[in-house]
Amino acid sequence: MADPMRIRAASKDGVVNVKVLMSHEMETGQRKDAAGKVIPAHFIQSVSATWQGKVVLSAQWGPAVSKNPFIEFNFKGGQKGDKIELTWTDNKGDKRTDEATIN
């Protein structure tokens, strides 16, 4: 299981700024190991962020997103103390969900 995501969510003037740092190799499938064998691709394919059961952002990624991916976005309506939940799924079917409190 991958390490937890680091999520920061801060509310200001009715807009919540969300910053997420995920821990993932994001292996492209194009590199080779020392023995010359191709390292299989392993990357996050889909990401979604929900607040009060409503999706506030969703994304589909290819292997060209950097290792330990970072995203930042803003959405309206969240209040301090609300929870925001992030989920990713990678191409091997691994999943991880983490939540953070808006402050």
Added chain:
Amino acid sequence: MNRIRRDMIKAGGGASLLALLAAAGFVRPGTAAAAEWNKAAFEVKTVAEAFTALGAGTPANSVDILMKAPDIAENGAVVPIAIESRIPATESIAVLIERNPNPLAASFNIPAGTETMITTRVKMGETSNVYALVKANGKYFVAKKEIKVTLGGCGG
């Protein structure tokens, strides 16, 4: 090992290498997310093909898409890109890197209530045009910017 990869990419134009890998079963997308993951769009080799696979056809150029990214990226493995769409009713923002083996890097769906601005980091194999494709009100718009890479990101 890096040099071998670069030679192969030079020799094979990158595309055929990847096709070979795919044929050999090395590049195998998972099954869990496959239903919603747009495999076709992520696996094509050119920007034009990616536009087609995304249903964008030939998007119109727009000055209302702002891309904030460095002119020169020292490290191609981590290129920060911020895209803001000022087009009303923006539904999605995609990032495409012309000279990567597969141009489509990421596609973000933006529901109503979320600001139409997204920041992320991508890998770039070499100096390339980067396209921001925006879907708004069912129509597609695009903006591009060239980012020079001094150290490639795919080799790692």
